[in-house]
Amino acid sequence: MLTSRTALVVADEAPAGPPCAGQVLHEQTVPRHLVHRAAVSEVFLTDLRIVDDTTFSVGAQWPRDHSFYRLPSPHRHDPMLLAETIRQAALVIAHQVFGVPLDWKFMSHETNYQITTAGLALGARPADITLTVTCHDVKRRGAKVAGMGMDVTCHRDGRQIGSGSVRWSCVTAAAYQRLRAGVGDRVPPPGTPAPSAPPVSRGLVGRDRSRDVVLSPHDRRGSWLLRIDRRHPVLFDHPVDHVPGMVLQEAARQAAALLLGRPGLVPAALRFTFDRYVEFDSPVVVTPVRRAPATTGALGVGVEIEQDGRVAAQGLMDMRIVD
Structure with missing residues (x-):
């Protein structure tokens, strides 16, 4: 051994x-x-x-x-x-x-x-x-x-x-x-250019680089679109045929910052469920709403992630300020 x-x-x-x-x-x-x-x-x-x-x-x-x-x-x-x-x-x-x-x-x-x-x-x-x-x-x-x-x-x-x-x-x-038959034809090839959709302002989501912003403005008030950059060296460390769960959790974190208007808050607690794969070829809508927090002194935010009219993932975060 x-x-x-x-x-x-x-x-x-x-x-x-x-x-x-x-x-x-x-x-x-x-x-x-x-x-x-x-x-x-x-x-x-x-x-x-x-x-x-x-x-x-x-x-x-x-x-x-x-x-x-x-x-x-x-x-x-x-x-x-x-x-x-x-x-x-x-x-x-x-x-x-x-x-x-x-x-x-x-x-x-x-x-x-x-x-x-x-x-x-x-x-x-x-x-x-x-x-x-x-x-x-x-x-x-x-x-x-x-x-x-x-x-x-x-x-x-x-x-x-x-x-x-x-x-x-x-x-x-x-x-x-x-299980994923036919999905390969819907996956953008390696080296696909960065998304054309503009990111939300990086300062609003606590980021110092626009490339790390995973949300774009959406016509629906209170919702944002997932912004997928498959060239990102961390979020897309290697080629995949669907959007990784860590990308969805980051989108939820940034949506919570936008909802609360407090980019300095961080998700000190997070609970997430994944119901289906999130694909690359149709819009993904991220919607945060206020929820009761699970821990005292935090601000609770629930987030739904939808694609093609169906919930693909959802989470609840306790957002706190850290100095």
């Missing part, structure tokens, strides 16, 4: 070997293919260790600055780093522990997180993060795992700073091709 430290240096497209027990390390990232990333710079996970048959420790590190996951505040990490870390943790456990083949396709059905303001503090060094992940409701298709739920607690410097969960399923590459 390879140790976890050994597994990290295995060639990028080879199996990295099963994880072992022990305390997680934060020395280097896991192989990028295990978290479905093309750029090494977008890999936040550093280690995976076994606690018991259903519980695992995952190491991660959050950079002091990131090209996309960043806030106007110079003192805090972007809470969406936790959302991406949970996404990556689900993938590495699926592949390394449950043996899901690397060419199988994943579908996220539900995801959520919540994090404390103190947990977002920007220190003198990158933040070393440890996730404890408990797997439950494991679904199988024959001998293969076909999906499960995962509950997550997030620790930093020995203190719990957040939690979350994710529910996902997966299918073989052949089954995915059947």
